[in-house]
Amino acid sequence: MPGHISRVATCNFALLVFLALRNTPLAPLSGRSYEQLRPLHKTAGYTCIVTSTVHAIVYCKAWSNKLHEMLITANVAGIVGGLAMLVLGLSTISRFVRKSYEVFYAIHIVLFLLITVMVGMHRPVLAKKALIIVIWTGGIWFLDRLLRLSKFFRYFLGNYATITALPEDAIRVTLKAGVSSTPGSHAFLWVPSVRLMETHPFTFVRTDPAEFLIRVHDGFTRDLYLAAQKEPGRMIKCSVDGGYGQIPNFNRFDTIVLIAGGSGASFTFPIALGVIQAAAVAHTAKTIDFIWAKELDQLRENPRVNVYIYVTRDSGPSTLVEKSPAVYPSSDPSNTGSDLEKASSINSAPQPLTTTPVVRNERPDIARHLADRIALCASEQQVGVGVCGPSSMVSQTRESLSQGNGGTYGPSITLHTEEFEW
Ligand SMILES: Cc1cc2nc3c(=O)[nH]c(=O)nc-3n(C[C@H](O)[C@H](O)[C@H](O)COP(=O)(O)OP(=O)(O)OC[C@H]3O[C@@H](n4cnc5c(N)ncnc54)[C@H](O)[C@@H]3O)c2cc1C
Structure with missing residues (x-):
């Protein structure tokens, strides 16, 4: 029984990562882009947390007379991975996500990497298949990151953004380069001189040259607005990762x-x-x-x-x-x-x-x-x-x-x- 539950948890772990890929093969197949698959990603994530918790409880109960075995490396890794999953689950409370998106995102990435390593250490024998699933999961995640990075690199070379502060807390960002994408799709904007470690999604108003209309909030967008006010029409180095979105014709x-x-x-x-x-x-x-x-x-x-x-x-x-x-x-x-x-x-x-x-x-x-x-x-x-x-x-x-x-x-x-x- 605990073995079955752990298999369900491992498969859901792979599924939740597959459903979160920005460059997902499901987009052309299902007509749904990664952000429309988010509810499924969340469902797989919560299922993974619940099944791993049940797996831990069942093992603790069954091993109540030999709890010292919990201290061997593989089991300690399992405990750390399970706790990390619980913290990750708690961090998805929508009030927290809205208030501190960047902190939520950092927690998500760091804990995901920790969980991947811990699950691998928890079931380190290749013949038992769990490790193969973990390696596959880490592999597709890494590949997706590589694709995102290559897009940032492609649109970084020779690209600049002209930022213009508009009335009513709005900004227009016009890129020098065009982006091949459809109307209504979006991209992640990276302006390293404003916030080095952050990228934010915005919808294209135009794609050639790429242009965004942005409403100012309190983080990256506020800093961008201040930069535009300081030097109107200023051109700054930037890049984008996009376009994403499956919009009906x-x-x-x-x-x-x-x-x-x-x-x-x-x-x-x-x-x-x-x-x-x-x-x-x-x-x-x-x-x-x-x-x-x-x-x-x-x-x-x-x-x-x-x-x-x-x-x-x-x-x-x-x-x-x-x-x-x-x-x-x-x-x-x-x-x-x-x-x-x-x-x-x-x-x-x-x-x-x-x-x-x-x-x-x-x-x-x-x-x-x-x-x-x-x-x-x-x-x-x-x-x-x-x-x-x-x-x-x-x-x-x-x-x-x-x-x-x-x-x-x-x-x-x-x-x-x-x-x-x-
Ligand atoms: C697919 C998509 C397309 C979008 N297109 C546009 C657009 O065309 N024009 C526009 O004005 N806004 C758009 N937004 C919203 C825009 O991404 C956020 O307003 C912006 O990232 C806020 O940045 P901030 O650091 O100033 O926000 P903060 O003041 O830190 O937070 C304000 C709100 O924005 C959310 N937020 C912060 N960072 C991100 C992020 N990286 N990704 C998603 N949400 C975030 C927070 O959870 C919070 O609810 C779009 C969002 C999505 C998901």
């Missing part, structure tokens, strides 16, 4: 609804632009609803500030959408909520082909918008919905579609969700 949909909250627009913008370009080349008609909800509290609260939103075009004059928050139109006159949010929509539902962007001083009613838009689609049409923003927005979209899509007839709907946190 939005070109195949007749109607596309893209919903973004705040910096989530860096995910929906390139998708919208990609669809527009492809539709122009193929001369196909598409309807795109582009909804962007953004907080402008800081600006609205300042009496000196008038908010201007321009929808700019490559040719022709810019369109002034709204001049001042005081005159924002709202469909609900009683709406005096503290969040000033804009729902900007190209071809806003329910009108099929409106070209005037709409700016509203209210939270977007995602459920109503989706219901109105879907009601306009014929049953043979394909609708693609992409959402990127806070988890409340993502779940609201998911629920709206699952509740409103109970009927037998209606268009086929594909939902793709993206969140800027693990």
Whole structure:
């Protein structure tokens, strides 16, 4: 019995590493990239911790009259590995991960390496197979790291980032080099002069040259912002590891609804632009609803500030959408909520082909918008919905579609969700 449990634990150890590989062979096979496989990685991880704990308890009970055997090297290694697993499990508490991501990440890597060595020492006989599984696990992990490193090296040579501080705690980072990737995918940005030991994931707004729009938090992004403020337009050495992400091909949909909250627009913008370009080349008609909800509290609260939103075009004059928050139109006159949010929509539902962007001083009613838009689609049409923003927005979209899509007839709907946190 303890032997069986330890085998389950060892196999789960190999599985959890396989599911965490950034360059996973499962991406092209399953259409899921590494970050979408994270829930499975976590499940395999927790299963591994539980089974190893049960394995330890069963052995302790069975060996209660010869506990001194626990002191032989192989068993001490097992105990150390088991304890490391428990600490690693505790470090995944989401409050801790959110607060101290870098510490969590360092714990993850150091303890993973320790556990690998300890499990190898716990079952050091090659003929007993456990060691083969451990060597295989360490091997695929090392190979993945090597691939990541080679990408960093490839995009490091001759590459520079121009960092520009934008209003409202945002930064634009434009790289000299392009990255071969699809709209909506992301890469890990490394700026050694800002933080040598850290890389952070950001979604490409453009890929050639690569460009990111970044919302400033308190760590790496804050330091990047300060660097940009100190020397505006400064060019600094950088590199990226990417692109990652399996985004559905939005070109195949007749109607596309893209919903973004705040910096989530860096995910929906390139998708919208990609669809527009492809539709122009193929001369196909598409309807795109582009909804962007953004907080402008800081600006609205300042009496000196008038908010201007321009929808700019490559040719022709810019369109002034709204001049001042005081005159924002709202469909609900009683709406005096503290969040000033804009729902900007190209071809806003329910009108099929409106070209005037709409700016509203209210939270977007995602459920109503989706219901109105879907009601306009014929049953043979394909609708693609992409959402990127806070988890409340993502779940609201998911629920709206699952509740409103109970009927037998209606268009086929594909939902793709993206969140800027693990
Ligand atoms: C796939 C993906 C794509 C993203 N794309 C964008 C984008 O286009 N624009 C944008 O503004 N933001 C994006 N983010 C979020 C961005 O990565 C984090 O905001 C950034 O790493 C925070 O760095 P910080 O050190 O300043 O954060 P901190 O102030 O230290 O922490 C702020 C938050 O960011 C999280 N965080 C910190 N470091 C990381 C990390 N290395 N990886 C993941 N989360 C981290 C923390 O858990 C915390 O919740 C994306 C995140 C993911 C997972």
